[in-house]
Amino acid sequence: MDAPAETLSGQYLNYRAFRVQNGPVQPPEAAQLGISSRVRTFDEVKDLPPALTAKQAPRKKKQRTGNEAPQDANVVKMIENAGSKSGSGSGTSQALTVRGKGPVPPNANGPTPQINTPSTSLVRRDNVRQVKPDWHAPWKLMRVISGHLGWVRSLAVEPDNQWFASGAGDRTIKIWDLASGNLKLTLTGHISTVRGLAVSPRHPYLFSCGEDKMVKCWDLETNKVIRHYHGHLSGVYTMSLHPTLDVLVTGGRDAVARVWDMRTRANIHVLSGHKGTVTDIKCQEADPQVISSSLDATVRMWDLAAGKTMGALTHHKKGVRALVTHPSEFTFASASTGSIKQWKCPEGAFMQNFDGHNAIINTLAVNEDNVLFSGGDNGSVSFWDWKTGHRFQQLDSIAQPGSLEAEAGLMASTFDKTGLRLITGEADKTIKVWKQDENATPESFPLDWKPTIGRRKY
Numbered sequence: 001m002d003a004p005a006e007t008l009s010g011q012y013l014n015y016r017a018f019r020v021q022n023g024p025v026q027p028p029e030a031a032q033l034g035i036s037s038r039v040r041t042f043d044e045v046k047d048l049p050p051a052l053t054a055k056q057a058p059r060k061k062k063q064r065t066g067n068e069a070p071q072d073a074n075v076v077k078m079i080e081n082a083g084s085k086s087g088s089g090s091g092t093s094q095a096l097t098v099r100g101k102g103p104v105p106p107n108a109n110g111p112t113p114q115i116n117t118p119s120t121s122l123v124r125r126d127n128v129r130q131v132k133p134d135w136h137a138p139w140k141l142m143r144v145i146s147g148h149l150g151w152v153r154s155l156a157v158e159p160d161n162q163w164f165a166s167g168a169g170d171r172t173i174k175i176w177d178l179a180s181g182n183l184k185l186t187l188t189g190h191i192s193t194v195r196g197l198a199v200s201p202r203h204p205y206l207f208s209c210g211e212d213k214m215v216k217c218w219d220l221e222t223n224k225v226i227r228h229y230h231g232h233l234s235g236v237y238t239m240s241l242h243p244t245l246d247v248l249v250t251g252g253r254d255a256v257a258r259v260w261d262m263r264t265r266a267n268i269h270v271l272s273g274h275k276g277t278v279t280d281i282k283c284q285e286a287d288p289q290v291i292s293s294s295l296d297a298t299v300r301m302w303d304l305a306a307g308k309t310m311g312a313l314t315h316h317k318k319g320v321r322a323l324v325t326h327p328s329e330f331t332f333a334s335a336s337t338g339s340i341k342q343w344k345c346p347e348g349a350f351m352q353n354f355d356g357h358n359a360i361i362n363t364l365a366v367n368e369d370n371v372l373f374s375g376g377d378n379g380s381v382s383f384w385d386w387k388t389g390h391r392f393q394q395l396d397s398i399a400q401p402g403s404l405e406a407e408a409g410l411m412a413s414t415f416d417k418t419g420l421r422l423i424t425g426e427a428d429k430t431i432k433v434w435k436q437d438e439n440a441t442p443e444s445f446p447l448d449w450k451p452t453i454g455r456r457k458y
Contacts, residue, residue, distance in 0.1 A: 130451045132388075132447075132451070133390035133392065134387065135442050135447050136370075137436040137437050137440040137445065138383075138393050138436070138445050139435065141397075141433075142433045142434060143432070143433040145181045145431040146431075147431075148166065148170055148172070148429045148431075149429060150429060151169040151409075151425075151429065152169075153168060153194060153411045153412055154166065154167040154196050155197065155412045155423055156198055156199050156206075157178070157415075157417060159417065161178060162177070162178060164176055165197050166197070166425055167195065168425070168429070171190045171194065171210075172186050172188055172190075173186070173190075178416060187206075189225055190208065190212055190216070191212045191214075192210050192211040192235070193210055193211045195209060195210050195237045195238065196210075196236065196237065196238045196239035201241075205219065205262075206220055209239045209252070211235035213235060213236060214236070216229075229260045229267075230265075232250065232252055232254055232258065235253045236252040237278065238251050238252070238278065238279060238280045239251075240290075242304075243285050246261065246263055247268070247283075248262050249271075249281050249290055251278030251279075251280075252277065255272070255278060255296075256270050259271065259290070259304070259307070270307070271290065271302050273312070274300060275298075277294060277295045278292050278294050279293050280292070280323040281293075281323070282323045284345075287346045288303070289302070289303075289304040291323055291332060293323045293334055297317060297320060297336065298314050299312070299323070299334050299348075300312050311347070313334070313343065313348050313350075316336040318336045318337040318339070320336045321336065321337075321362055322335040322361060323335075327366070327367065327368050330346070333364055333366070335364050335374060337359070338357065338358045338359065338361075339353065339361075340361065340364070341354070342354065342386075353389065354374070354389045355389070356391050357374050357376060357391070359376030359380045360376060360377035360378070361376055361377075362376065362377055362411055363375045363413040363424075365415050367420075369419055373415075375410025379410065380395075380396055381395050396408070397424070397432065399428040400430050403429065407428045407429075408427065410424050410427075411425050412425035420435060421433055422434040422435070
């Protein structure tokens with residue numbers, strides 16, 4: 001039979017009153033066992049490691065005063081009994097680790113160097129240190145070529161490195177001798193600014209595109225247009241030839257990149273996805289075979305077989321105006337206003353920033369010696385070490401006499417096939433040819449590099 005509810009509640013109230021007056025009650029055996037467990041736990045670790053004991057100077061123990069003694073005699077007796085091995089309670093230790101058994105802690109014989117111990121502490125590792133950049137000779141202006149009547153917007157070097165072509169706002173394409181800088185030929189046919197040029201390495205063809213929506217193929221044996229590629233709805237700003245396929249890729253203000261069969265003039269793919277003007281396109285042999293940049297501040301990598309986006313890089317804050325692929329590495333760079341970023345193919349992994357060129361960057365070029373060139377809208381020029389992102393030279397391109405100061409701007413650039421000459425097209429209607437200073441040495445042009453604690457990767 002269960003007890004009545006009134007009886008149980010009365011017993012509980014009596015128990016509460018007893019607890020309030022006398023405190024919790026437990027058997028002496030339980031109290032002894034609890035104290036024994038706690039004392040034996042610390043008994044195993046009461047001695048310092050030998051290395052720390054040796055360092056400790058012998059100190060005179062202070063005498064315990066009467067005020068420090070515990071008040072309860074029973075507690076004193078329990079602690080003394082627990083400290084002796086023959087005392088009451090369990091004979092085995094309650095400690096989690098027993099000295100002399102099991103693995104030795106890493107700091108048992110003194111402090112351990114932090115780098116050898118796996119740790120989550122905020123210790124800077126050696127591999128965060130900056131790599132010292134390679135020394136590069138400074139670049140200087142070698143030649144100024146005049147002849148165009150408008151801004152020079154596009155450049156292309158012939159595969160045999162004998163001549164190069166330039167396209168400008170005067171609607172003409174001019175062929176120049178690379179060694180002497182003399183004009184060899186002028187091609188007319190576009191009715192608006194020529195914005196893109198490409199010379200085929202496997203055919204005697206020159207391709208051009210312009211703001212008149214036209215994409216033309218020129219036969220260099222007859223110097224005449226033999227094909228037109230119709231389809232763009234607005235100005236065509238950039239073009240690139242595939243290195244191994246007979247494929248041409250163009251892009252422009254209609255925010256798409258079009259892939260053309262070079263021979264049949266068929267529009268194979270329309271690569272759509274950008275939300276703004278396509279500013280630059282680069283082709284390479286391996287995936288991503290097509291890379292495009294746009295004023296929508298993104299860089300897209302394309303699957304050429306499927307005609308779809310492989311990935312979109314959204315790191316830039318402003319419109320991306322220039323791309324460049326490294327001639328020997330599987331990497332590329334993109335430039336927007338005040339920002340150049342380096343990427344790793346094929347996944348488009350971010351590698352590093354090139355910080356310091358605070359201008360609207362219109363053009364990029366890189367050679368096999370790992371020299372990256374960037375040209376700004378205000379005439380500023382920067383030369384960088386491709387591996388480390390260090391800017392080893394900066395200067396301003398000087399506008400030619402007779403032109404406006406506002407026309408000091410770089411619109412196009414390219415290295416020749418040897419990488420020893422840099423050709424730039426500028427807003428003062430000239431073409432400038434740059435070369436490295438042969439007399440420069442690391443002593444006369446020292447490397448102005450100051451390592452920081454670590455490069456920020458973002």
